[in-house]
Structure formats: structure tokens, C-alpha cells
Amino acid sequence: MRGAATILAFVLALLLATGPSRAEDGYDLWLRYRPLEPAYAKEVRQIAPALSVDAPPGPTIDAATAELSRALGIWLGHPLALVPDAREALQLCRRDRPCAAALPTLRGTGPPGSFGIDRVGSRTVISAADDIGLLYGSFALLRHIQQQAPLNALPQADAPRVAIRMLDHWDNLDGSVERGYAGRSIFQWWRLPGYVDPRLTDYARANASVGINAVAVNNVNAPATFLTPRFIAKTRALADTLRPYGIRVFLSARFSAPRDLGGLTTADPLDPEVQRWWQTKADEIYAAIPDFGGFLVKANSEGQPGPQDYGRSHADGANMLARAVGDRGIVIWRAFVYDPDPAVERTMQAYNAFQPLDGQFDSNVVVQVKNGPLDFQPREPVSPLFGAMPKTQLGLELQITKEYLGFSTHLAYLAPLFEEALDTGGLGRDERATLADIVAGGPTSLIAGIANIGSDRNWSGSHFDQANWYAFGRLAWDPTRSSDAIAREWVAQSFAPDPVLIDAVVPMMLTSRQTVVDYMTPLGLAHLMGSDHHYGPAPWVDDLERPDWNPVYYHRADADGIGFDRTAEGSNALGQYPAGLAKAYAEEGDPALPFLLWFHRKRWDDRLATGRTVWDELVVRYDRGVAGVDAMALQWNGLRSRFDARRHGEVAALLAVQQHEARWWRDASIAYFQSLSRRPLPPGHAAPPYPLEWYRTQRFPEAPGI
Structure with a gap:
């Protein structure tokens, strides 16, 4: 019965794949199973003429059999x-089945999800x-074949090097997505639980x-509504859909929920009534979703409630929730916080708030730290918290959505950003770490x-996003992978395993983030x-409530x-880093x-290692960025004959916008900067075509993602 259902599913998929609805619109992502070159297809037929399964039945x-x-x-x-x-x-072959006896060795052993292919x-x-x-393992084999890589290799x-490889969705009750640039939420809360969009299986x-x-399915700025019985039932429907693919569901939890929903007068984490409320709520969720992952919490940040409202620490708040969850899951506590006193230098605030708490968090608490100490900027040094809390499990938070790198409009391949952070050494006591x-x-x-990820047909708002x-998933599985190798995989699967095309597109991708x-x-x-x-640019803004905004x-x-100046003569943010890394960051x-x-x-006329003054170097860098985008557009236009017309045209249009x-x-x-420097x-560098005031008066009420 299961085999018949699998074949029927394949036939339906094949009909869809060959029908007019299967235009190259990006929906298939990197799972574009298109016909292979004849000689290579013949080799594939030799290694996979049919499928045999020696594993207990299960979703x-x-x-796996449906994908194969x-x-x-x-x-x-x-x-x-x-x-x-x-x-x-x-x-x-499941290794507890008779088929394992014929294997030469038990390769691919390790944490859950490890596999071998022999x-x-x-x-x-x-x-x-x-x-x-x-x-x-099935996806790994298909990835290898999609690239038409040698089958003798x-x-x-x-095996995964990181246990929890997680997407955080900032999706809201009404279907909007904070910092989302690819349409509405795919979760469709209004229709759940009665109707689950089949797109969620894809x-x-x-x-x-x-x-x-x-997957955390709701915004970290979420209301407590997501913890009501009505929404637990909706979340259960999502969990049931994602579970066959090994995905556990998390919920962002509002810290004030005992007040908001429970009728209590406080959310103090040391109050016994508050503790009982969270214990009951956790039990209710786990009764509905036995493999519920746990809670993701944003507290005492950007106006969100938290334990500091009651004179308690972040550890007090996190541990209270972790004890309610128990050994069934974890609590992920975000370290993105603001100090109540804006006089404390902004990039030093998370370190000051969390480093003194090292060793005070329960074992099922993960403190989730952004890659840099500020806020997902196009380039930041790593957060000094990494390496400074050896007694605490720290998780790394990256931003796949390009809040500060051109939304979905600009082509910016982020794997070099991720890799730059992951490869940063000199953290902690071991300078080789x-x-x-660490993560x-x-x-x-x-x-x-x-x-x-949103309701746009191509999922991400633009094809290159x-x-x-893709790169996030590959690096979360193995943080030592290279941006270049990942880009080559993605291009081969998403477009074609054409060496000429790959060699043209990958360098463009690798330099795109530096261009931005x-x-x-x-x-x-x-x-x-x-x-x-x-x-858009607004370096002149100086009227927001807090200075550090x-x-x-x-x-x-x-x-x-x-x-x-973040040296010892200034804020001394460099002092939060180990000496070797601080020296590297201060290098001029x-x-x-x-x-x-x-x-x-720096003074405007200071001479830099490039031989230019600070002012001249700044202008040169701005123009280098513009030239980099022009080069990408030219390169892309020259590849027209190697791409399907629809996707090539869509990318070309966005590059023109960029x-x-x-x-x-x-x-x-x-x-703006020339109005201050007076240089x-x-x-050879052209003046801006408009006066400064023209740029200052631009307004964008239609900007998405707010």
C-alpha cells in the first residue's frame, strides 16, 4: 500500500513537472529535478535501477521514498x-535491520541524522x-546527482556538527512578516488548524x-495569544506537517503571558504562582505536541517585558521557563538587549548584561547571540560574548533576511558574511578556537x-535570496564548509550543472556582499x-528617542x-575581546x-595604509561598490543564453534596481559626509547629482517588513 501510494505521488509529480504550470518561476528552489545528460543518466540507472527499503514503516x-x-x-x-x-x-537500510549485516563498516555514525552512503x-x-x-542521506545522494558529480566518488x-539547526520566523498573527520581504506568512494562521496549505510540505x-x-513559527515580538488553546491547536497542525521531515516546532513566548492570559498581577519569575502558571502551560503544549521544541524568548529588549521588570536577572527568567519545560525541550533566550541607560555604549550592552551571568543558566537554556555586537549590519566584528561565557551554552543567531542589505531587491550572497563570522579565531581561553x-x-x-520566507511564488522575493x-542550512549542518563550495552546489542545482555557467556566476555571488x-x-x-x-541611506538622522537609535x-x-573610538581612549569596547583578537580588530x-x-x-586627512586620505578612501569605496553592481549586471546579461528566460529576466530587472x-x-x-568634511x-569621482536636502526629504511609507 505504501509503495503504491509512493508511485502514485511520483506520477502526479511527474505530470505537474511536465505541464505548463511548471514554468521556471523559482518555486522548486534547489530541488529542481530536471532530466540529466544522457550519458550521466545511464550511469544513474546503473546505481539506482530500483528502490529497496529495509526500515520499519513510518512517515x-x-x-524519503517519495523524494527518491x-x-x-x-x-x-x-x-x-x-x-x-x-x-x-x-x-x-536502517542499521538495526538485517541489511546492516552486509555493510562493510558502520560509516556515518554519530549524532541523530548521521548517515553513510556506500x-x-x-x-x-x-x-x-x-x-x-x-x-x-537520500537528499545527499540526490544533491550529488543533481550536480552530475562523478558517481565513482x-x-x-x-554527520551534523550542530544539534539544533533552526529557522526563526518573525511572522505575525495577521499574516504580516516583520523584516520579511517575500510576501505574507506561509503559515496562514486564519485557516489553521482545519486547513494546512500543501505548500508547507514543500x-x-x-x-x-x-x-x-x-522552526520557531512566530515573531519574537509576539503577543501572548500564541499560547492560548486555540493557537496551540493551530501550532499542532503545523507540527504534524513538519514532523515527518525531522523538524521540531518552537514558539516565541511573551514573558508577561501569566499577566496577559492568566489573570495574575505579576510575571515575576520567582513568584510561585507565576512558576505554576508556566508549568501548567508547558504541560498543556506538550500534551498537544509531544515533540514540541520549547520556547524562544525576547525579554527586556525594545520594549518587550522581561525579568528585569521585577528586579530579576535574565538567568532568573530563563531558568524559570526551562524548569517548566524540563527535559522535554529547551529555552532559547536571546541576548539582543538594550541597557536601560543609553549612556552605556551600544555595542557593549549585551556583554555587560550577560557575561556576569556565566554559569547561572540551567543546562536546557541556550543563550542566543547575534553574530555581531550591534544588529545584523553588512559587516560587524563578532560579538565579544562568544568565548566569554564558557559555562553557558551559546547559540549563534544569523539573519538570512536582508534587513540591512537591500531587502530582497539587492543581490547579496550572505554565505561569506556567515563564514567570516564562523572562521573568526582567538575567542576564549584557547586562541585557536x-x-x-564554540557553537x-x-x-x-x-x-x-x-x-x-513568504508567500511569494519563489519563496524568498528574489531568486538569489x-x-x-540554502547556505544557512549547509553551514548550520557543518560550519566549516566554504562559501565557494556551497555556491557551486546551489548554482548547479538551482540553474544547471554547467561548468561555464557556474564559473561565471559563483565569483559574482562571492563578491556581492563586499559590494554591498x-x-x-x-x-x-x-x-x-x-x-x-x-x-535606503539616512546617515543624517539624529532625532530618535534614544541616542543609540x-x-x-x-x-x-x-x-x-x-x-x-572604541579603543581604551574611547568606549573601550575592544577591552571586551581577548587580547589577540582585539589587536587584530584594531589593526590599521x-x-x-x-x-x-x-x-x-580618524581625521579626514589622515593617511591610510592604502596611501589615500580617509576622505578620499571613503569616496573610492563608495564608487567601488557602484562599479561592483555594474559588473554583476553586465556579467548576468552576458549569460542570457544559458538561463531560462523568466528567471534571467527577473534577476536582470532587480539588478537594474540595485x-x-x-x-x-x-x-x-x-x-552628507562632504557637507561635514568640506573636502x-x-x-575622477563625480559629484552627487542632487543637493543634500533632496536626499534628506525622501520618504518611503510603502517600505515592506515593518
Whole structure:
């Protein structure tokens, strides 16, 4: 019965794949199972002529067989046969079954999800100790074939280095998505639980294909409504849909829920009535969703309630919730906080709030720390908390949605940003330890990414933003992977395994993030974006409620110079880092100067390692960014014949928008900083076409994601 259902599902998928509705609109993401080159397809038929399954029946095994049938049926040219005899077949082998006796070694052992792929005589065997490992191994085999990689290099073993690989959705009750640039929420709360959009199964497939195994389904700024029985039932429907793909559901919990929902007069974490309320609520959720992952909490940040409202610490609040959850799940406590006293330098606030609490958090608490000490800027140094809390499980928070990097309009491949953070060394007592070393390993190790997934047909708002979702999953599984290798995988699967195409597109992707840095925040500048919507340049803003919400707070430009002195002579934010890393960040002899104005205040006429003055270098970087976008657009247009017309045209249109907006960033920023520096532009660099006041008066009430 299960085999018949799988074949029927494949036939339906094949009909859809060949019908007019299957235009190249980006819906298939990187799971585009298109016909292979004939010679390669012949080799695939030899290693996977049919499918044999030696594993207990279950929904995850069904998901694996359905995926293999979907892809191999297209590649073989006929439905994939399910056979009981594995002598000449692709086999799924659970290691507690008789099939394991024939394996030469038990490869791919390790944490949940580990798998091995072996050639055993005329069989190709995907083996794992658990069902989810067989699903991950199936996706790994399909990924290898999609790239038309040599099949004699097939044997492999893989295991996740990070236990919890999580997407955080900032989706709201009304279907809007905070910092979302790809349409409405895919969760459709209004229709749940009675109707679950079939698209959520494709969402689960995409996540499982890159190893993502956890999802927080609601905004960290969520109301307590998500904890009501009505919404627990809705969340249960989501959990039931995602579970076969190894994905556990988390909820963002509002700390004041005992007051908001329970009728209590307090949410003090040390109050026994509050503790009982959370224990009862956790029991209610686990009764409905036995594999519920736990709570994600934003507390005492940007107006959200928290334990400090009652004179308690973040550890008091996190531990109270962790004890309610118990050994059934975890509590993820975000370290993105504001000090009540804005006189404390902004980038030092999270360290000051959390580092003294090291060792005070329960074992099922993960403190989730953003990659940098500010707020997902195009470039930041790593947060000094990493390495400073050895007795606390720290999780890494990355932003996949491009809140500060051009929304879904600008092409910016974020894997180099992620890799730059993960490869940062000199953290903690062991100077050889990298950020990847700190966040990997252990049953509660965690890397989370703020998703940019919405109801747009292509999921992410633009085709190249899909690469950031893909890259996040691959790096969360193994933080040592390279941006280049991940980009090559993604291009081959999403477009075509064409070496000429790959060699042309991948370098463009790898330089795209630096290009954005150059035309938005060169030389270590940060937070120059417009207020609230964070769209477009606004380095002149100085009228917001808190000083550290204003761009002028961060660049500190005036007639004398520019930059934030975070050395010992200034705020001494450098003092929060280990000595070796602090020295590297303070380096001024590097021509790249990635953090110059982040850590130093410089006079406009100071001479830099590049041989230019600060003012001239700033202008050169802005123009380099504009030239980088022009080069991407030119490169893309030259590849027209190698792409399907629809996706090529959509990318080309967005690159034209990016060309316009890169110039806007360049012109507005130069106009503003020149009004302070009073220096002429270096020879060969054009003046902005409009006066500064024109740029200052631009308004964008329609900007998405607020």
C-alpha cells in the first residue's frame, strides 16, 4: 500500500513537472529535478535501477521514498520500482535491520541524522541509525546527482556538527512578516488548524534537504495569544506537517503571558504562582505536541517585558521557563538587549548584561547571540560574548533576511558574511578556537537564522535570496564548509550543472556582499540606514528617542573627522575581546581596513595604509561598490543564453534596481559626509547629482517588513 501510494505521488509529480504550470518561476528552489545528460543518466540507472527499503514503516521513511521516487523517476524516465530484493537496487537500510549485516563498516555514525552512503557490490546503500538519517542521506545522494558529480566518488559519510539547526520566523498573527520581504506568512494562521496549505510540505522538504531541523513559527515580538488553546491547536497542525521531515516546532513566548492570559498581577519569575502558571502551560503544549521544541524568548529588549521588570536577572527568567519545560525541550533566550541607560555604549550592552551571568543558566537554556555586537549590519566584528561565557551554552543567531542589505531587491550572497563570522579565531581561553568551534558540538548546540520566507511564488522575493536559505542550512549542518563550495552546489542545482555557467556566476555571488558593504557601509561604518524601515541611506538622522537609535551616534562625523573610538581612549569596547583578537580588530595597516571606523575615530586627512586620505578612501569605496553592481549586471546579461528566460529576466530587472539604488546610497552618503568634511572629491569621482536636502526629504511609507 505504501509503495503504491509512493508511485502514485511520483506520477502526479511527474505530470505537474511536465505541464505548463511548471514554468521556471523559482518555486522548486534547489530541488529542481530536471532530466540529466544522457550519458550521466545511464550511469544513474546503473546505481539506482530500483528502490529497496529495509526500515520499519513510518512517515519519515515515506518522505524519503517519495523524494527518491520524485527525482529518480524523472532521471530514469519511468516510475521508480519498489522491490523487496536489494541485490541490484538503491537501498535504504536502517542499521538495526538485517541489511546492516552486509555493510562493510558502520560509516556515518554519530549524532541523530548521521548517515553513510556506500557501494556494496551492485547495491547503493544509504544507511543510518535513525529514520531522519535515511532522509538526510537520500537528499545527499540526490544533491550529488543533481550536480552530475562523478558517481565513482559517491561513497561518503556525514554527520551534523550542530544539534539544533533552526529557522526563526518573525511572522505575525495577521499574516504580516516583520523584516520579511517575500510576501505574507506561509503559515496562514486564519485557516489553521482545519486547513494546512500543501505548500508547507514543500517548505519542510526544502528545510530537510539542507538539514534544518527546527522552526520557531512566530515573531519574537509576539503577543501572548500564541499560547492560548486555540493557537496551540493551530501550532499542532503545523507540527504534524513538519514532523515527518525531522523538524521540531518552537514558539516565541511573551514573558508577561501569566499577566496577559492568566489573570495574575505579576510575571515575576520567582513568584510561585507565576512558576505554576508556566508549568501548567508547558504541560498543556506538550500534551498537544509531544515533540514540541520549547520556547524562544525576547525579554527586556525594545520594549518587550522581561525579568528585569521585577528586579530579576535574565538567568532568573530563563531558568524559570526551562524548569517548566524540563527535559522535554529547551529555552532559547536571546541576548539582543538594550541597557536601560543609553549612556552605556551600544555595542557593549549585551556583554555587560550577560557575561556576569556565566554559569547561572540551567543546562536546557541556550543563550542566543547575534553574530555581531550591534544588529545584523553588512559587516560587524563578532560579538565579544562568544568565548566569554564558557559555562553557558551559546547559540549563534544569523539573519538570512536582508534587513540591512537591500531587502530582497539587492543581490547579496550572505554565505561569506556567515563564514567570516564562523572562521573568526582567538575567542576564549584557547586562541585557536573559532566561533564555529564554540557553537558546534553538544546536544543543545544551536545555530539559528532569521528567515526570509513568504508567500511569494519563489519563496524568498528574489531568486538569489534562495541561496542564503540554502547556505544557512549547509553551514548550520557543518560550519566549516566554504562559501565557494556551497555556491557551486546551489548554482548547479538551482540553474544547471554547467561548468561555464557556474564559473561565471559563483565569483559574482562571492563578491556581492563586499559590494554591498562598499556602497552602504564602507571602512567599518554601520547603521546608516533609514529609521524604522531600514531602507535606503539616512546617515543624517539624529532625532530618535534614544541616542543609540540614531545613525549619527555610530559614525560621529563632524568637521574634524569620522568614526567611533572604541579603543581604551574611547568606549573601550575592544577591552571586551581577548587580547589577540582585539589587536587584530584594531589593526590599521591592513589595506582592506574592514573595521577601521568601527574601532577608530580618524581625521579626514589622515593617511591610510592604502596611501589615500580617509576622505578620499571613503569616496573610492563608495564608487567601488557602484562599479561592483555594474559588473554583476553586465556579467548576468552576458549569460542570457544559458538561463531560462523568466528567471534571467527577473534577476536582470532587480539588478537594474540595485544599480540605481547603489548610486543613491553612494550619492546621498557622499553628499552628507562632504557637507561635514568640506573636502573636494578626489579627481575622477563625480559629484552627487542632487543637493543634500533632496536626499534628506525622501520618504518611503510603502517600505515592506515593518
